Amino acid sequence: MSRVIFWSTVTFCTAFLALPLLLVWPLAFNTSSFLTYPLEGLTLDWFHQVLTQPTWVNAFLNSLKVAVGAMALALVIGGLAATGVILVPRALQVVLTGLFVSPLIVPSVVVGVAFAYAFGRAGIGGGYFSLVLAHAVLGAPLVFLSVLTSLRGLDPNLDLAGASMGASRSFRFRTVTLPLALPGFAAGALFAFITSFDEVVVALFLADPGSTTLPIALFAGLRDRLQPSIVVVAVLLSLMSLLFLALLRRLQMRVAAPKS
Amino acid sequence: MSSAPARPYGSRAAALLMLMLPVALYLLVFVYPLSSVVTLSVDNSALSGRFDNLSALGPDATPDGEAAALLADLGTMEKKQLGEVARMLNQQRSGFRSLIMSTGKEAEAIAPTMAGLVAFDARWAEPGYWAIIRENAAPITWKHYQRALGITLAEDGSLASGEDLYLRVMGRTLVITLQVTILTLLVGYPLAYAAAHGSAGVSTFVLAVVLLSFWTSILVRTTAWVVLLQTNGLVNTVLVGLGLVAEPVQLIFNRFGALLAMTHVLLPFAILPMLNVMRTIPASQADASRSLGAGPVETFLRVYFPQTLRGVAVGGGTVFILSLGFYVTPALTGGPEDQMLAWFIADFVNKTLNWGMAAALSVLLLAMVAVLVALAGLARWATARRKVEAA
Numbered sequence: 079m080s081r082v083i084f085w086s087t088v089t090f091c092t093a094f095l096a097l098p099l100l101l102v103w104p105l106a107f108n109t110s111s112f113l114t115y116p117l118e119g120l121t122l123d124w125f126h127q128v129l130t131q132p133t134w135v136n137a138f139l140n141s142l143k144v145a146v147g148a149m150a151l152a153l154v155i156g157g158l159a160a161t162g163v164i165l166v167p168r169a170l171q172v173v174l175t176g177l178f179v180s181p182l183i184v185p186s187v188v189v190g191v192a193f194a195y196a197f198g199r200a201g202i203g204g205g206y207f208s209l210v211l212a213h214a215v216l217g218a219p220l221v222f223l224s225v226l227t228s229l230r231g232l233d234p235n236l237d238l239a240g241a242s243m244g245a246s247r248s249f250r251f252r253t254v255t256l257p258l259a260l261p262g263f264a265a266g267a268l269f270a271f272i273t274s275f276d277e278v279v280v281a282l283f284l285a286d287p288g289s290t291t292l293p294i295a296l297f298a299g300l301r302d303r304l305q306p307s308i309v310v311v312a313v314l315l316s317l318m319s320l321l322f323l324a325l326l327r328r329l330q331m332r333v334a335a336p337k338s
Numbered sequence: 339m340s341s342a343p344a345r346p347y348g349s350r351a352a353a354l355l356m357l358m359l360p361v362a363l364y365l366l367v368f369v370y371p372l373s374s375v376v377t378l379s380v381d382n383s384a385l386s387g388r389f390d391n392l393s394a395l396g397p398d399a400t401p402d403g404e405a406a407a408l409l410a411d412l413g414t415m416e417k418k419q420l421g422e423v424a425r426m427l428n429q430q431r432s433g434f435r436s437l438i439m440s441t442g443k444e445a446e447a448i449a450p451t452m453a454g455l456v457a458f459d460a461r462w463a464e465p466g467y468w469a470i471i472r473e474n475a476a477p478i479t480w481k482h483y484q485r486a487l488g489i490t491l492a493e494d495g496s497l498a499s500g501e502d503l504y505l506r507v508m509g510r511t512l513v514i515t516l517q518v519t520i521l522t523l524l525v526g527y528p529l530a531y532a533a534a535h536g537s538a539g540v541s542t543f544v545l546a547v548v549l550l551s552f553w554t555s556i557l558v559r560t561t562a563w564v565v566l567l568q569t570n571g572l573v574n575t576v577l578v579g580l581g582l583v584a585e586p587v588q589l590i591f592n593r594f595g596a597l598l599a600m601t602h603v604l605l606p607f608a609i610l611p612m613l614n615v616m617r618t619i620p621a622s623q624a625d626a627s628r629s630l631g632a633g634p635v636e637t638f639l640r641v642y643f644p645q646t647l648r649g650v651a652v653g654g655g656t657v658f659i660l661s662l663g664f665y666v667t668p669a670l671t672g673g674p675e676d677q678m679l680a681w682f683i684a685d686f687v688n689k690t691l692n693w694g695m696a697a698a699l700s701v702l703l704l705a706m707v708a709v710l711v712a713l714a715g716l717a718r719w720a721t722a723r724r725k726v727e728a729a
Contacts, residue, residue, distance in 0.1 A: 080634055080635070084528065087528045088528050088529065088531075088532045088536075088540075088544070091525045091526075091528055091529045092529065092532075092543075092544060092547055094525060094602065094605075095525075095529065095547050095548065095551050095602070095605060096547045096550075096551070098559065098562040098563060098566055098602065099550075099551075099554065099558075099559065099562050101562075101566065101572060102561070102562040102565050102566065105565065112570060113565050113568070113570075113571065114570055114571055114572050114575050115572055115575060154359070155359070155360045155363055155364075156360070158356045158357070158359055158360050159356075159357065159360035159361075161356055162352075162353045162354070162355075162356035162357035162360070163353075163357070165350060165352065165353030165356075166350065166353050166354075166357070174357070174361070177361070177364055177369075178360065178364065180368070181368055183659065183707060183711055184372065184704065184707070185662065185663020185680060185703055185704070185707060186663065186665065187663055187665050187680040187683050187684060187700070187703070188372070188375065188663065188683070188700040188703060188704050189372075190684070190687075191375055191683060191687060191693075191696050191697065191700050192371035192372045192374065192375045192700070193371055194687065195371065195374060195375065195378060195693060195697070196370060196371035196374050197371075199374075211367055214367075215363075215364075215367055215368050218360070218364075247352065248352075251352075272553070275555075276555035276556070276557065276558075278556075278557050278666055279665050279666060279680075282684070283684075283687065293555070293557050296557055296558075296561065297557060297666065297670075300560075300561060300564055300670055301670070304564065304565065304568060308561060308565075309561070309565060312558045312561045312562065315554075315555055315557075315558045316554050316558055319550075319553040319554045319555065319558075320550070320553075322553065323549060323550065323553045
């Protein structure tokens, strides 16, 4: 009896989690412009429309530009922070880790207000550069945590072995530590990229009409009118996430493989 | 001969060199903007800077002296500045705009005494206007916090309770957050259990669904709910088709839609911490409990559940903190009565350009989050200590 209750609960909860997306994706291929079932027929017209409409294409390109820039900057900030933090005394480590992780806890709306105001006063308000800077700050904690985890997991004896053979500190760092921690950097970069690519709240405060990103365009479209192109964009964004999840899994497999 | 280095990987000097750039960037691009929000919330220089003569007056100024100073200040303002001052004062008391604009235009013609001002416009005899003027001649102001917390300055300068709109918004934010937290825990617990202890196939499947959901952006998942719950959406089609309702019901732009979408969006954040804790609980414990005569319900309640409480606390806490500052999902699926604090902050920035109010509400939201994080830290410290004492 309790088994039946348990499994029906699990089935219901899984359906609640999975069904909304699974049900909505097919609507992007529906011939009818009404976003409901039954499907009238299958078509790729809506995809064609989105991929040829300058608003969506430009928004996509802007998102890509911002995400790549933010990823690169976050990688430098977060990577340096993590490699530096493991070398300092314990008490300082706690304080610095708190500082480096703090953007994760502050609500995005507050971050948005802070950036919009401070960047505006500094004369870099609005546009591509401010978006890259803001998203880099949001992505840096993820790179930091990812690199820190992979550095902490390294065997210190490898470094000592290098030292015993006369390698200098910087040489050991470049040829032993860094290559071993590379998966941590790669995973952190993926996190930072996808965080920026999906981010909407801070972007709403900072973007000007010329630097509208895809999430902003989607948000505006949802507030305006529901139409198939919105579902198409949602499907494309989901595919992007799927791709990143697959990349991340491959990365984790590669890290796990040599050990086994 | 040479001893192994005390710390592998590099020296302290190298560490400081590496840390310089990230620390500087964090301070400049994150800590400084955040602290500027705090200053912004009490900053009144935009107004007080326009009232140089009034600001220079001591506390024992005569009414005539104040009138003269006010007229001198208004007289030096250009038309654009006058309009700005009038707009900002009008935010505190409606009707102030016309009073300032008309007085400012005639500032040179009015006799620089209180009697002259009152003769020009009888409203200057009301102490309420003067209280606001005096308050705004100071460079630091608490007016945004007063408005946010529903406190008003009475005519004689004492504090009284006033319009409590933002207090109610904060209460609503807490209520919605609590509801969402409970819902995510209720739905998430069995899912985490299935992912941790189900057969290989089941756990892989559930975990895949959770991770996919986790990695799909919040906006995309909210989009799915908007599409499903709309008046002519799938849910309504099914309900009408099954004959459960005669005509489509309103499922979105109300509390129901907001709670449903927020629960769905935040669910993975509750599941993953619970899953991590559940994985560490060996199945043999349940067998032991059963072999000692406890039934399945008793085993769950007395052996299994207490051990998962840490995961429930971490998952629930994460959802609570995230939900407290939520903007996108309630903005797209809730109605006007379901908007949370974050929506009002964005509204102040986007619509009325009232940065002071946006900053004050931001500080209050940040304070709520900070208190919660501090409580979580305290709880962790306390459990760690109890473990040490028990050992």
